[in-house]
Amino acid sequence: xxxxxxxxxxxxxxxxxxxxxxxxxxxxxxxxxxxxxxxxxxxxxxxxxxxxxxxxxxxxxxxxxxxxxxxxxxxxxxxxxxxxxxxxxxxxxxxxxxxxxxxxxxxxxxxxxxxxxxxxxxxxxxxxxxxxxxxxxxxxxxxxxxxxxxxxxxxxxxxxxxxxxxxxxxxxxxxxxxxxxxxxxxxxxxxxxxxxxxxxxxxxxxxxxxxxxxxxxxxxxxxxxxxxxxxxxxxxxxxxxxxxxxxxxxxxxxxxxxxxxxxxxxxxxxxxxxxxxxxxxxxxxxxxxxxxxxxxxxxxxxxxxxxxxxxxxxxxxxxxxxxxxxxxxxxxxxxxxxxxxxxxxxxxxxxxxxxxxxxxxxxxxxxxxxxxxxxxxxxxxxxxxxxxxxxxxxxxxxxxxxxxx
Numbered sequence: 001x002x003x004x005x006x007x008x009x010x011x012x013x014x015x016x017x018x019x020x021x022x023x024x025x026x027x028x029x030x031x032x033x034x035x036x037x038x039x040x041x042x043x044x045x046x047x048x049x050x051x052x053x054x055x056x057x058x059x060x061x062x063x064x065x066x067x068x069x070x071x072x073x074x075x076x077x078x079x080x081x082x083x084x085x086x087x088x089x090x091x092x093x094x095x096x097x098x099x100x101x102x103x104x105x106x107x108x109x110x111x112x113x114x115x116x117x118x119x120x121x122x123x124x125x126x127x128x129x130x131x132x133x134x135x136x137x138x139x140x141x142x143x144x145x146x147x148x149x150x151x152x153x154x155x156x157x158x159x160x161x162x163x164x165x166x167x168x169x170x171x172x173x174x175x176x177x178x179x180x181x182x183x184x185x186x187x188x189x190x191x192x193x194x195x196x197x198x199x200x201x202x203x204x205x206x207x208x209x210x211x212x213x214x215x216x217x218x219x220x221x222x223x224x225x226x227x228x229x230x231x232x233x234x235x236x237x238x239x240x241x242x243x244x245x246x247x248x249x250x251x252x253x254x255x256x257x258x259x260x261x262x263x264x265x266x267x268x269x270x271x272x273x274x275x276x277x278x279x280x281x282x283x284x285x286x287x288x289x290x291x292x293x294x295x296x297x298x299x300x301x302x303x304x305x306x307x308x309x310x311x312x313x314x315x316x317x318x319x320x321x322x323x324x325x326x327x328x329x330x331x332x333x334x335x336x337x338x339x340x341x342x343x344x345x346x347x348x349x350x351x352x353x354x355x356x357x358x359x360x361x362x363x364x365x366x367x368x369x370x371x372x373x374x375x376x377x378x379x380x381x382x383x384x385x386x387x388x389x390x391x392x393x394x395x396x397x398x399x400x401x402x403x404x405x
Contacts, residue, residue, distance in 0.1 A: 068194040090135040110170040118146040156294035157236035158373040160380040163227040178221035202228040209391035255351035269311040
């Protein structure tokens with residue numbers, strides 16, 4: 001997936017980006033470039049900046065998910081409106097000029113949004129706040145993005161999904177460390193402003209963690225948020241499964257036609273089969289291409305197999321008792337056939353068998369559907385609760401060493 005590397009500085013120059021380099025040589029060369037560009041750093045200023053940059057900078061991170069929208073199952077994407085705040089200590093040799101709204105500090109953290117497909121909007125503002133006599137830089141970045149999320153659709157249409165919003169520092173962890181915000185949740189979600197189409201948030205809507213990971217052979221810090229959503233299955237049950245149930249049940253009405261009247265029976269059979277195929281195409285258009293069948297796919301295929309077997313029975317059963325010559329369209333049919341009563345009795349027996357099979361199939365499917373729906377929801381919530389507990393332990397350990405504000 002394409003990603004955007006954020007340096008928090010839309011107007012940064014190559015010299016500015018070099019200032020956040022990972023080696024002493026890169027830092028020295030970048031600072032020389034800054035002097036050449038007229039940034040006014042003296043030799044002592046260069047030394048102080050080098051010392052500061054080579055030391056680890058602790059950045060407190062806070063993410064507000066203001067809106068989640070347009071969760072597209074087929075494209076496996078969702079939109080998000082984010083407010084990402086980063087806070088770090090302002091260097092002693094730097095001050096924010098008064099009356100300058102477009103001020104940008106000399107150093108800013110770098111980060112990227114993972115699995116990013118499109119960035120619809122981005123802007124960032126900087127300010128300075130003082131806490132207990134210490135000046136801090138507060139960077140507030142606003143994003144409106146489209147993110148790719150691989151969905152697990154085996155249990156569709158009652159699947160539970162995790163939507164991941166992960167921000168990753170692009171600077172090594174020995175130079176920049178991310179810490180959770182102190183005294184409050186580092187991640188917040190405005191559930192009322194979210195529009196998830198055919199999904200709703202689970203009872204535990206999200207979990208989050210700040211952790212240290214490996215990326216491109218270097219250790220970096222990440223802020224990962226997992227949104228917990230579950231699909232509303234009733235739309236698909238009413239508009240797909242119920243309609244297919246009615247179509248399959250209508251197949252049983254074809255047994256009211258005389259078994260030797262194959263033309264009339266085939267007209268009903270093939271009309272219903274083509275209708276089921278059309279529904280299968282509609283479902284395929286709802287989902288991405290997958291190498292496995294969803295739960296709704298299994299019901300559609302079960303209905304298709306039922307209709308196919310009924311059609312084959314309608315074709316073969318009369319041929320087993322009445323010859324083609326006796327039922328020929330070229331001659332008049334005989335007034336009496338000694339096998340007619342047996343044919344009708346056998347045909348009705350097949351009707352009862354197919355009725356029982358169809359009823360058993362539907363009872364089994366829907367009982368399993370509702371049972372698996374409840375079981376999956378309980379398992380999903382249990383895993384999310386355990387994930388939150390595990391992550392809270394990690395966050396508490398990191399908060400113990402976070403800088404006080």
